[in-house]
Amino acid sequence: MTEMKRIPIVMDFDTGTDDAIALITALQHRDILDIRAVSAVAGNVPLEATAANTRNIVDMLGHDDIIVAKGADKPLKRELHCAISHGKTGLGNVTVPDSGRAYYEKDAADAIYEAALEFPGELVVLATGPQTNLALSIQRYPDIVKLIRKVYIMGGCLVGGNMTQASEFNAYVDPEALQILFRSGVDVTMVGLDVTLQTELPMWVKDKIAAINTPEAQLAVQVFEFMLIRNKEFGYDVANLHDVVAFCAIVHPEVLKLKRYYVDVETEGTITRGMTVADFRDVCPDHEKNVDCAEDIDLDAFWEWFVKVFEERGTVK
Numbered sequence: 001m002t003e004m005k006r007i008p009i010v011m012d013f014d015t016g017t018d019d020a021i022a023l024i025t026a027l028q029h030r031d032i033l034d035i036r037a038v039s040a041v042a043g044n045v046p047l048e049a050t051a052a053n054t055r056n057i058v059d060m061l062g063h064d065d066i067i068v069a070k071g072a073d074k075p076l077k078r079e080l081h082c083a084i085s086h087g088k089t090g091l092g093n094v095t096v097p098d099s100g101r102a103y104y105e106k107d108a109a110d111a112i113y114e115a116a117l118e119f120p121g122e123l124v125v126l127a128t129g130p131q132t133n134l135a136l137s138i139q140r141y142p143d144i145v146k147l148i149r150k151v152y153i154m155g156g157c158l159v160g161g162n163m164t165q166a167s168e169f170n171a172y173v174d175p176e177a178l179q180i181l182f183r184s185g186v187d188v189t190m191v192g193l194d195v196t197l198q199t200e201l202p203m204w205v206k207d208k209i210a211a212i213n214t215p216e217a218q219l220a221v222q223v224f225e226f227m228l229i230r231n232k233e234f235g236y237d238v239a240n241l242h243d244v245v246a247f248c249a250i251v252h253p254e255v256l257k258l259k260r261y262y263v264d265v266e267t268e269g270t271i272t273r274g275m276t277v278a279d280f281r282d283v284c285p286d287h288e289k290n291v292d293c294a295e296d297i298d299l300d301a302f303w304e305w306f307v308k309v310f311e312e313r314g315t316v317k
Contacts, residue, residue, distance in 0.1 A: 006034040007250070008119040010112050012071065013243070014043025014129025014170075015053035016086035020094075020223050022128055022154075022243035023054065024216050025306070027061055028313040029251060036115040036123070037067040039108035043129035043173055044083045045090035047073035050129070051103065053090050059099035061215055062315070068101070071108030071133035075174035083169060085230055092226035096219070109137040116147035123147065124250060128154040128243035130170050135177035138184050145184045153181070154246035156263070156276035157193035158293055167274035168193050171265060175274040179265040188291045190263065191246040192276065195256065195297040201227070201239035208307050214314030244306065245297065252305050257296040262287040 011026060013019040026033065038058055040051035047070060055068040074080045086092065104111055112134065116123045125148055127134055134151065137144055155170035155178060163172040171178050181188060201224060210221045227239035249256055262284050266275040278293060 004032065006032055007124055008034045008036055008115065008122050009124045009126060009250070010037045010039065010115045011035065012039045012041060012108060012112070012125065012127040012129065012133050013050065013054055014041050014045070015050045015057070016044030016083065016090040017092065017223050017227050018241055018243045019044065019128050020053065020057060020091060021220055021241055022247045023057055024061065024220050025244055025309055026126070026247050027058065027063055028216055028309055030063070032251065035066050036118070037069055037104065037111040039069040039071050039111055039133055041071040041108065041129045041133045042073050042080050043170065044086045045088070046080065046082065047071070049090045052098065053096065055101060055103065056096040056099050057219070059101055060096055060219070064099065064101060067104045067111060069104040069106065069108045069111040072136060075130060075132055076135060076176045078174065081173050091223065092230060094222045094226055108133040109140055112137045113141045113144050116144050120147045122149055124149055125151045126247055126250060127151065128246055130174035131155065131177040131181045132174045135174070135180040138180055145186050148186050150187050150189065151181065152189045152191065152246050152249050154191050154196065154243045156190050158276070158278050158295065159194060161275070162193055162197070163274065164271070166272045168276070171276055172274035175265050175267045178274070178276070179267055182263055182265060182290055189249055189258065189294070190276070190291050191249050191256070191294045195294045196240055196242035196245050198297055198299060199241045199245055199302065201241060202303065205303050205307055209310045212310050212314060214310065216314045217310045220310065245294070245302070248302060248305065249294065255298045255301045255305065256294045258292045259295050260289045260292050262289050263291040263293065
C-alpha cells in the first residue's frame with residue numbers, strides 16, 4: 001500500500017490566543033503535514049513575544065525538531081499596532097515554559113524561500129497574522145511566486161471589519177504587505193471575518209476538549225479560559241477561533257464555501273486603511289480574479305472536525 005505523501009508547509013503566526021489554538025491544532029496533523037518551518041511576525045503583540053510563544057508551544061508539545069524562525073518586527077512602512085485583547089504576552093494569563101531553544105539562524109522570509117526551493121510547486125503556506133514575512137520573501141526572492149503552490153491566510157473581509165468599520169486587524173496592521181501578496185500572482189485563499197466571526201467557541205466544545213487528557217487539549221483549554229475571561233470581564237473579543245478556520249481550509253476544505261474574486265487592498269485611504277476590496281460586480285474585467293474568498297462555513301462540520309482533532313489526534317507526531 002502506497003503511503004500518502006505529506007503536504008510540505010510553512011506556518012507563519014503572530015502568536016496570540018487564537019493563533020496558539022491554530023498552532024496546537026496544526027501540530028496534531030504531522031502525519032499528513034511535513035512542517036518545514038514555523039515562523040513568527042509582529043502583530044497581536046511585538047515580535048519577541050510572538051516568537052517566544054510560537055517556539056515555546058512547539059517545544060512544549062514535543063516538536064522541537066521543527067525550525068522556528070523569527071520574522072519582521074514591524075510592518076513594511078508603518079508603526080506596529082498591537083491588539084490589547086491578547087494581553088502583554090499574547091497569551092493572557094496562560095504560561096508556557098520557556099524552552100530556551102535557539103531560533104533558526106535565518107529570518108522568516110529566508111526560511112519560507114528555502115522551503116519553496118526544496119519543494120517547488122508543492123509548498124503550502126499558512127499565514128495567520130500580518131503578511132509582512134511573506135511580502136518580504138516575495139520582495140527578496142521574486143521567483144518564489146512560481147514556487148509556492150498555495151497561500152492560506154486569515155485576514156481581510158469581504159464586508160465590514162473588526163479593527164475599523166472597513167478593515168480587519170491583520171490587513172490594517174500591514175496593508176502594504178497584503179497588497180504585495182494579492183498582486184504577486186501567488187494562489188491565495190483568504191479566510192476572513194465573513195466566516196471567522198461565526199466561530200464563537202460553544203461551551204459544549206470547550207467541555208469536550210477539557211475532558212481529553214492530552215497536553216494539546218489541556219493547553220488549548222487554558223487558552224480558551226482566558227479568551228472567555230477577557231470577554232466577560234473586559235468586554236474584549238469573544239472567543240472566535242479565527243486562525244483555526246484558516247488552517248481548517250487546508251486539511252478540511254469542505255467546510256467552507258469559496259468564491260474567487262479580484263481583490264485588492266486599500267493603502268492610501270485616510271479612513272479605509274487595510275480595506276480588502278473585492279470586485280463583486282466584475283467592473284474590473286482587466287484584472288484577473290486572484291483570491292479565493294471564504295464566504296460561508298458549515299459550523300456543524302467545523303466543530304465536529306475540531307473536537308475530533310483533539311479526541312483522535314492528540315500527541316500524534
